[in-house]
Amino acid sequence: MAEHHLPPERADHHHHHKGGRKGVHADDLKPGSRGRPRYSYYYGGGGGHGAAVRALCFAVLVLLLAAGITLLVLYVVYRPSHPTFAVTSAAVLALYNATASNAAGAGAAPTALAASFQFTLVLGNPSGRCAARYDRLAAYVAYRGEAVTAPTPMPPLAQDAGTTVEAAPVLGAGVAGPPVPVSPDTAAALATDVANAVLPLRVVLLGRVRFVNGPFHRGWHSLYARCDLLLGVRKIGNGGAGGVPQAPILGDPNCNVDM
Template sequence: MGEHHLPPEPADHHKGGKAIHADDLKPARGRRYSYYGSTGSRGALSTICSVLLLLILLAGVIALVLYLVYRPNSPAFTVTNIAVYSLSNVTGPSAGPPAAGARAPNAVAASFQCALVIRNPSGRSSARYDRLTAYVVYRGEAITAPAEMPPLVQDPDSAVVVAPVIGGGGAAPVPVSPETAAALANDVSYGVVSLRVVLLGRVRFVSGPFRTGWRSMYARCDLLVGVRKAPGSVGAAGVPEAPLFGNPSCNVDV
């Protein structure tokens, strides 16, 4: 009889170990591999980022507090009185021989002294003014030449009075339009003139180690001035300490 051979038993590759299950052949879940270092390195990097972010936030809070404490406020201006030394229409000099039928240009000869109160409302910052010039405007046209003023240093929360003479000192008449000249003569005859005092310059604020850069300043004060015609002069007002009607208002842009 022939020999019968049984099929060989599968080799046991896990002798003494655990048998292989189907679940062992499934891909692992939840396993991630870092290409940038170990878990400890990532934790140190996260801590450093958190500390840097905290320092940045703290510096921002400190800067905001310092800004709110030392933030300067724009200066305030007030006109308390004005003296009118001269205000009249004159005939300006012509540039050449006048043409036939041409009219000589109109001009205004004006001189004022204005008492101006400058207040620095900042309680912790001193103010420094430079390149100050003042002139007077009537109906949108300048009727005086710009008058230069000296530099000014102002303590915190203080007020100072300046009284520049504008248009005096033998300044040449300022050319104006015929409409402005006619309106000025009419207002002077009624005894009330609407004027605007303009102050230009630059300002900076200093508070301890902190200081701002120079900022342009533009202040304008609208006045309603009472004038009285002097005897024997046409369209002139030469009475100092002219009364101010209403409440003069000043606007300041910095």
């Protein structure tokens, strides 16, 4: 019988051509096959830049926190305390009703008082690190909420840390100056209290204060100091000749300082 032979398979189905060209298979055309090109992306320096920014922000935060703690410690250590105020002695130089001296014609004369006192005022600086400077000081005496002396200017005062400073101003001009007008009720109450030998008064000190610590100077603060006290008196003076110069302070004065 005659033999039938199948034609030989082409060599390029399974073998490389001479030029190194590879044949294309069906698997190579499937999605996700090995032959699919792969792409990779690389962002150079991205992670390192973010870490540097975070490190810088952390360093700034630490510095701000340290500065805040330092300022807080300095504030607590060098914070000045309010000055203290006290009245340690008193003298009544003149105190009388001056209404008659103001009479003019037949009309009713306004009620007025002629008063003059001398008080020893003590300012204390409890701060152990800051000196105090006082300026624009003025003092006056009030009775039942009304001033019975005109404000008396006082010279500036300098005070070291942790010390006290004294001043003994004469408040009110007495007969040497114009009388101070008061209400009729105040004049009557004053006469009654003097007759009872106990006179309640308020000594007021106004001005401004600043604190100094070496080269550091704080701003000026308004000062309002006052002492409520009771004076022991026996009679109203008549311009100083028959008055009661010394007046003991009864009990402990109630003194306060506002800034």
